[in-house]
Amino acid sequence: MRRTFLILASNPMSLFGLFLIGVVVFSAVFADFIAPFPEHRGAVVDFTNFNQPPHWPNIFGTDLVGRDLFSRIIYAYRISLMLGVVVLSIAVPIGVTVGLAAGYLGGWVDFILMRLTDVFLSVPPLVLAMAIMGVLEPTLTNGMLAVTAMWWPWYARLVYNVTRSEAQEGYVLAAQIIGASRLHIMFMEILPNCVPSIVTKMTLDLGFVILIASSLSFLGLGVQAPTPDLGSMVAEGGNYLPDSWWLTVFPSLAILIAVFGFNLVGDALRQVLGSDQ
Amino acid sequence: MSPVVRLLAKRLSISVIVLIGVSMLIFMIARVIPGDPARIALGPNATAEQVEQLRQKLHLEDPIWVQYGYFLRNLAHGDLGISLYTNRPVTTDIAQFLPATLELVFVAGVFMVGLGIPLGILSARYRGRMADNLIRVVSLLGVSAPSFVWAVILMLLFAFFLPLFPIAGQISDTIPTPHRVTGFLLVDSLLDGDFTAFFNALHHIILPAFALALSGIGQAARLTRANMVETYDKPYIEMAESYGFAPGRIANKFAFRPSLIPSLTIIGLDFAAMLGNAFLVEAVFAWPGLSRYGVQVILRKDLNAIVGTVLVISAMFLIVNIIVDLLIAYINPRIRLANGGRS
Amino acid sequence: MTALLDIRDLTLSFRGVEGENRVLHGISLNVAKGEKVALVGESGSGKSVTARIILGLLQEQRSTRVSGAVEFDGQDLEAMPAKARHRLRGTDISMIFQDPTSSLNPVYPVDVQFHEVLKRRNPKITRAAARERAADALRDVSIDDAKRVLDSYSFQLSGGMNQRVMIAMALANEPKLLIADEPGTALDVTVQAQTLHLMRDLVERKHTSVLFISHNLGVVREFADRVYVIYKGNIVEEGPTHALFSDPGHPYTRALMAAVPKITGGGIPEIPDRSESFSEPIVVHPATEASS
Amino acid sequence: AAAPALAETVLRLDEVAVGELDPGKASDYADSILMFNVYDTLVIPAQGAPGHVPHLAESWSADGETFTFKLRDDVKFQSGNPMTAEDVVFSLERMQALGQGLSYLFNVVEKAEAIDDTTVAFTLKEPYAPFIASMVRLPIVDKKLVMENLGDGDGEMKDWGQAFLSGNSAGSGAYTVSSHNPQQETVMQKNADYFLDIPDAAPDTVRLRYGLEPATVRTLISQGEHDISSQWLPPEVLKALADDGAQLLTESGTGGFYVKMNTKKPPLDDPECRLALSKAFDYVSAIKMIAVTPDVSQGSPATGAIPVGMLGANPSDDILTSDMDAAKKHLDSCEMAPEDFNLEISWIAEVPLEERFALLMQANFAQLGVKSEIKKMPWALFAEQVSKPENTPHISQLFVNAVTGDPDTLLYGMYFSDAAGTWQSPEYLDDAEVDELLTQGRTTTDEAGRAEAYKKLNARLMEIAPTIYGYDRQSVFAASDRVKVPALSDPSKAFGLDGMGFTFRLMEMQEGS
Amino acid sequence: MSAVDQTAPVFDVRNVSKTFVSGEHRVKALESVSLKVMRGQCLAVVGESGSGKSTLANLLLGIHQPTTGDLYLDGNLLPGHRTLPLRRMIQLVQQNPLSSLNPRRTVGASLRLALDVHDIGDRQGRKERVGALLEEVGLPADFASRYPAALSGGQRQRVAVARALACEPEIVVLDEPTSALDVLVQARVLRMLDELRRRRDLTYVFITHDLGVVRNIADRVAVFEKGRLVEESDTETIFTNPANPYTRRLISAIPIVSDEEETLRRSLMEETNDG
């Protein structure tokens, strides 16, 4: 633990990453205290002050119905982080289980599970999302389900590859000889060794998940107005470039900060985890 | 049978199985997407009988497996049915729109590989130094905004503020379109020997391809870096260093190629994923591609077109993966010479 | 007797997250022209880092701090411009690594790697000419089907083959100094013995100086003219091989020697993990008459 | 005399996603542009005035339920075939058979008969006052050409030439289609053999591009690579273009922005509740939101259910305003308590402007203490859901316009009880008086009587408030200075029919472009 | 345990062959090998790389099944699928101490696994047992919380031995347990193995290519060459009077440090040259 911290702290890049994550999480948690116009996260319209470039007190400008962009971005971190965390915390276990089972058990299990993964990988994500929407109500929860459906195969692939090579390692043989069960070997012996790769991918994916919200909301899935959401803010703001640049630029920067922070820490974590403690 | 041929045969037969799986999945999916295709096709004012008639005609009243049977029977004749959206055979639509998307994705792939990998190599070679940090920042920029926003930003930068590139379409209106042979403008113009058209088309494709490639460039750079940094710890790199080979040569030759093997699979997957994700970029640059067509037909619940488009995209995806596997086999002698050694 | 390699008072520390870690505490050693010198010590005692300092590989890392003098052929390596130092690698100094199979690049066949090595001496050498030279070099290390080996990848060859390829490469440019870092610990005894013989013959023919690194005194006895014993970054004993073996002066050397299981039997000796006596001052055996 | 060869002029414009070339299926704006230019109709609206003028027809007469048209004899289709009464009959039958697009306008037609080559008679099932107006939606198709190109299908007429007409034109219009890619663009050329004179200034080539993103259009126009934007640009983008020197074109008077309330779902089944909401709606902010420049706006204040300028409309100064006190009073008489409301406000994903209205309403209703939820829906999903009242959201936002310019085509589809269940009628209104007045409006033949009926209808629709009448819509287009479009800039040249302003032959390309 | 029949074979390997088929290649890893392992003895299996030593180990452990021939344990035919009690009885110490321990589990967790799987002791007792096992192989009990990366090669190999012992096996197969270690550490580990065997009355199948090691630890020696058993006899005989030229070659390849070894080796080599 101390060592982990020391490694993180010894690298200015990862320290910076920790700082950025701190900023993001702090914003999300204490949005009520930071946002200058907390009520602007909801249904507020102000047509005396809409679509304005940054000015005091709207330091990031105002949106098309006159809400303070800065406040909305602060609140958007909440939903975006939640989205990322929920999606990954469903997709990763599914993908990891499939990958582990296919990689370790091999044979028919491997063939069937990995072909299924291929099928899901090769169907365009939007189509999958539409399908989920067809069967279920277009709510945020189901939107996240849709993203999850398109996300797990990537983890299945990743974990499959790692598992296949880890299964050759002596410690797996050792566990087999002791008589450990397959479940134990998969989840207790091999899985911990997939963690560095998974963590690295997860930190990168967090940003993608935030962005995917924008294509989901294009389909009417996902976050609904007036709840602020970074991905949709960026995507919708894109229509008003270059004139109302603040509508896109600030939410993009907000995503960048989050993605950046998580990636820097992810890189460092990989180093720490990869260095076998 | 050489190992490579065997690999190819195995991959092809697996792909066929996957494609059948995809066709079943998409067949079901297409039918659960909300909306009555007949109603949407006939417009809001059609009567209930008309809708009913069209539903009969489209076999929508039959059980899904019967519909799938019809689909397979037609597929055997190379017939994917008629698109309700364009009123043309789906195969005609695909033949018209696919080349534009492939061309775009291919050029984007060239950017992704041609820029992402060298950046990753540089980053790994100067790991921990300024250049590395800079490249890592830049490659994360690529993944911090959706390709749609990148498309708009690039268009504004290089077409609006600094008019260096054309804005929309595949080729200028003033230039006669080359004879359609392959459907790929870049290829057809060369076949015609028409260099004006070729350079014009090339000029048009650069911005959209770059916008599409940006996040891939970032990912390729990161991936290459990560794997190369690991390779740098291998004994054979120390051995190369002990022989005093130039650092650039060590990076580009001795460290790069072994580390390409693990990254290539993922880069290939990313590359293939662009096929399904190109629609946003196609929309901004008014690119008449299949990806955009796909979104339109989904929104209109044009069943035949959805199934056809998804199948084609999946097939492309699988082909890219096969190519990647062959590439890996080419690069990785262990696979190429399978069973040749110990270990 | 002029020393080809002369190391004086070399220290090395690694800067880590938990502070600085000194690994070499001022070691001095020298290798004369044509001499085969061994550096023995247990794992982690600082043998490989010494070798890497001679090649200049460690100085280039940012986490290291090196002091002391390393002179090669009369030139101070530390004072040399980086370029010039670089030029020595693979030409005047070359190195053989411990694990032959993983030290060869897995994605290039042997001839490509050989070509690269030969280009160090003669940048203009063609692929074909390099192949010829490589085939000769491989024959020198008793590889008969040189052509097949040249077209093979490391994983297609046995460990012993790979080891010979490495030796052939290391000697191909006729270096003045060959550093052999535990060659063959990864091989089985029969192959190890063969390669040692081979190497001894070759370097004697070419008058190459050798710095031979090992943790096994038995191997050293077969090969070296002179021995340095290193313990935790300090040289604890130094002298001509037979003098040292017949009369090991330092407790640590004695422990090392006792640790080699003897084919005459006698059981396994008890070796303490650590002993005060291992840190006793250096024992120097006077050189017997100039080596022949 | 050979005129000096002028450089060919090209007009470039854009519309939403896709153009339907088959005139029998045309319904939306892009289709209308294609139809009005590639095909001709028997009559066209009069410019700058009410009523219609002859076009392919020379004259017409009405006798009870029979309308007889005398056709010109000098009209040739683009194929070279002469246009005859047979073609007119064919065109009508084809439309009725396909039953798509705006064919419902001709449901009242019993039959059409070719009396001779230049005379055609339509017999209606019942009296239908706006019949002449409907004729602007009956494009005349080249029967001979279509019959030569029938595709696969059952029955005598096979596919009615659908496959052929979706990619080819068979009209007599001023412009011929030289290429049609439903996803990318349709390219049209001037028809040299058009039966009317086309001024030289009219564009030689027209490129109608589909589905351009706002930012793309913004850039294209600024770079001089595009001439007329679509009307779907957000006001901010139009304003930015105007600031860059683009001219703004407008087309108005045939439709409005309607906020439709589901009268089958509590609490909106209670007129008092609906009235409360419509009084709470902030009409002034709505107008502010759509203002492009101080002079040009995407709409003008509404005065009632019928847009200003249309038959039965209230005068333009009688504008609707919000009145919170009145709203509260209505709410008090509403059966459900405001805190029990949970209104679902939907908006169509393809129209970003509607999101802002959703927010506006949410804020307005919140002032009454009414809770609401916003729900984004892609068009296809919306069209599906409104087919059943229980799936239809409480509140839907729609832009509706009179496809023929007549109030009947605006209001009948929205409010007649039997017409419920389409995208136009998510109110599911079932009001005997409204039905009665709508029928009266379409069967009364004299203009004054009709005006009276629509006036009453307007009043009734205000009283029971199935809809919040947001504003009277005006389409605004940004255009480069390369093109002059009198029909879209000079009120005395305006047609009063959506899409007709894009009659290319009446446009003028500027020299030196 | 003291009343063990030192003459009854624990393992009886009867005419076993093992052929690997990979692609078009067929590798005869073992060819008609018959071998007996006596209870309480240490049988050394020597031979150069690729001679089939590990294959034999894998057959004994049930990782692979013989192509032909049978294995008997205590006179009973060994089934293809090993039950837990059978697994518990035979344990393995692998060659590479780094890869044989899971880098991401603590030493304690690796040791606990054996106890958990075979249900040895109660919850509290297991924790103490882990400490005891570590102490038995000469490591402090608090190593249980360490990760393998924090251990030296010798320490790791001791942990691997402790894990094998945790199952309380009767037979331990050691596949080159010290060849990755330096001489000092090797000596310590060998000593520990020797002591353990005596203390616990274990039977060892000790695979190595180092005859020096064999001389000092084994009771009997089996020499393999290219999948065949070329010589088998007690240690003393092998070194003083090897019957097989290959055995002699092996002996002569051993690096030696003392003059008496030199003498022995020279005498053997002369014999070889004579033969």
Ligand SMILES: Nc1ncnc2c1ncn2[C@@H]1O[C@H](COP(=O)(O)OP(=O)(O)OP(=O)(O)O)[C@@H](O)[C@H]1O
């Ligand atoms: N890059 C490094 N960073 C930090 N410490 C290092 C590094 N390289 C080596 N060391 C430390 O330096 C010491 C000497 O290492 P060296 O590799 O020279 O040992 P060695 O004598 O060659 O041992 P072996 O016989 O195991 O090869 C060890 O304690 C090692 O942990």
Ligand SMILES: Nc1ncnc2c1ncn2[C@@H]1O[C@H](COP(=O)(O)OP(=O)(O)OP(=O)(O)O)[C@@H](O)[C@H]1O
């Ligand atoms: N799973 C397997 N598949 C195919 N061939 C195998 C397999 N395992 C072993 N072999 C082959 O069987 C032969 C004997 O191998 P084995 O591992 O038993 O040798 P060994 O004596 O243990 O060698 P070393 O000292 O290198 O460990 C070798 O030629 C090897 O390549």
Ligand SMILES: [Mg+2]
């Ligand atoms: Mg070393």
Ligand SMILES: [Mg+2]
């Ligand atoms: Mg082995």
